[in-house]
Amino acid sequence: MGRASRTGSAVSIWSICLSLAIGVTAPPAVATPSLGPGQTSAPQVTWGSCQRFLGDGAHDIPTAQCATVPVPISDADPTGPQAQLAVIKIPASGQRIGALFVNPGGPGASAVDAAAGMGYALTGSPIAEHFDIVAFDPRGVGYSTPAVRCRTDAEFDAWRRNPMVDYSPAGVAAIEQINRDYAKECADKMGTAFLASVGTDSAARDMDTVRQVLGDDKINYLGFSYGTELGTTYLEKFPDRVRAMVLDGAIDPAQNTVDSVIQQMTGFQVVFNDYAADCAKSAGCPLGTDPAHWVDRFHQLVDPLVTKPGPTSDPRGLGYSDALTGTFNALYTPQYWKFLTSGLLGLARQTDAGDLLMLADEYDGRNPYGHYSNGQDAFNAVRCVDSPSPTDPAVWADIDKRTRELAPFQAYGQFTGFAPRDMCAFWPVPATSTPHPAAPAPPGSVVVVSTTHDPATPYEAGVNLARELGAPLITFDGTQHTAVFNGDKCVDSAIVNYFVDQTVPGNLQC
Numbered sequence: 001m002g003r004a005s006r007t008g009s010a011v012s013i014w015s016i017c018l019s020l021a022i023g024v025t026a027p028p029a030v031a032t033p034s035l036g037p038g039q040t041s042a043p044q045v046t047w048g049s050c051q052r053f054l055g056d057g058a059h060d061i062p063t064a065q066c067a068t069v070p071v072p073i074s075d076a077d078p079t080g081p082q083a084q085l086a087v088i089k090i091p092a093s094g095q096r097i098g099a100l101f102v103n104p105g106g107p108g109a110s111a112v113d114a115a116a117g118m119g120y121a122l123t124g125s126p127i128a129e130h131f132d133i134v135a136f137d138p139r140g141v142g143y144s145t146p147a148v149r150c151r152t153d154a155e156f157d158a159w160r161r162n163p164m165v166d167y168s169p170a171g172v173a174a175i176e177q178i179n180r181d182y183a184k185e186c187a188d189k190m191g192t193a194f195l196a197s198v199g200t201d202s203a204a205r206d207m208d209t210v211r212q213v214l215g216d217d218k219i220n221y222l223g224f225s226y227g228t229e230l231g232t233t234y235l236e237k238f239p240d241r242v243r244a245m246v247l248d249g250a251i252d253p254a255q256n257t258v259d260s261v262i263q264q265m266t267g268f269q270v271v272f273n274d275y276a277a278d279c280a281k282s283a284g285c286p287l288g289t290d291p292a293h294w295v296d297r298f299h300q301l302v303d304p305l306v307t308k309p310g311p312t313s314d315p316r317g318l319g320y321s322d323a324l325t326g327t328f329n330a331l332y333t334p335q336y337w338k339f340l341t342s343g344l345l346g347l348a349r350q351t352d353a354g355d356l357l358m359l360a361d362e363y364d365g366r367n368p369y370g371h372y373s374n375g376q377d378a379f380n381a382v383r384c385v386d387s388p389s390p391t392d393p394a395v396w397a398d399i400d401k402r403t404r405e406l407a408p409f410q411a412y413g414q415f416t417g418f419a420p421r422d423m424c425a426f427w428p429v430p431a432t433s434t435p436h437p438a439a440p441a442p443p444g445s446v447v448v449v450s451t452t453h454d455p456a457t458p459y460e461a462g463v464n465l466a467r468e469l470g471a472p473l474i475t476f477d478g479t480q481h482t483a484v485f486n487g488d489k490c491v492d493s494a495i496v497n498y499f500v501d502q503t504v505p506g507n508l509q510c
Contacts, residue, residue: 042212086143090119100131105225108378110142111135179423249482267458286344326359389424
């Protein structure tokens, strides 16, 4: 599933508003950047309507403005080919303190969409009063161009129909060939020069370019999930340019691929157990009421989908891969548990398991018309250059063995001693960074938030990041992915006071 595997703050009040397709009708204005120490130039950009990015729902945030910011694809050739970063700015409604950059994670999720939803939901709040809410889509992501696209819609549909569960030597070779073909298709369509330029290292430098465009000497930053990786990287590169930073649902930058996969799968098993226990409170729970049988019952329902899709009103039916993807998606938030239960009941009764297909479509970015966003392709492109992937097959066999033990709900069949290498093992460009502990941050510059039962970014990763940064840790006791601006007064008041007044909380339990 990757290091964070999904947009951050999946359950926040503002991410729910993204479907409103918020845009702007603000008049164009030319930015006059103010450069920070050591900076020599900044792009000149023109601010205008966000309708080109966000569609016709422009009336919900009439003050918002959008622009594209050019950045060189290659640092070695600053006058060569350029990428165009999509940027949104929702000006402060009152006395401005500065810009608050927002990133929802993924990697590969549109930060422009996230900021639009956040700006709408926080209208009238101290955050919207004192800060310009700002976001940019990193290279290859969302509305930025070129956008990473490696598959057609039909190819993505075909990918999802393949269960990829045959871990015999021949089956593993077949899965690895699919991964090789995908990596080659990405290189053929995007070019290795561009693929080498995406990733968090470049995104951190690009965020500083956007800071220059805004004319601010320092930024404020709110990063969710994989967005914490961007925040940590920016802080490492530009520690003197951060006023206040909040990292919620943390990625531990010191973790290698093996440890992060195992810890994440363990986190999902914890939340699967939470879901099953909650389900068991209701009569007719498809997993039953005996904790000893929850995993077995889940497999009885989903494993037959390897050979025969489950019933749905959609002619595609529900395949095994989609059933697993839909389950993972539901485990990000209790708000989705009712859809997981409905889908599993559809399998148990052989009626309609369409809610699981709906969850899988949402996770994979497929709209009702069969068109995919580029989120999953961008997710792969970023994660494959952000950290080296093991190439030794024995390492992946060991990962398979350990995750079967620690997260049995997601394992198919029996351990064979073989397992396919991830597509990143075949990626056409090398990683641009390696795992390492975060450098200590300047006092007061960062706060970490971690949720006790967060499936995608387990609590321990936040504990580790806070220790590495020397930052205070806000612990949220809950079962969900990320916590800030999700309605908890303890968390939200501490974060608002930190951003507005720079009141640094101590270690806090919420």
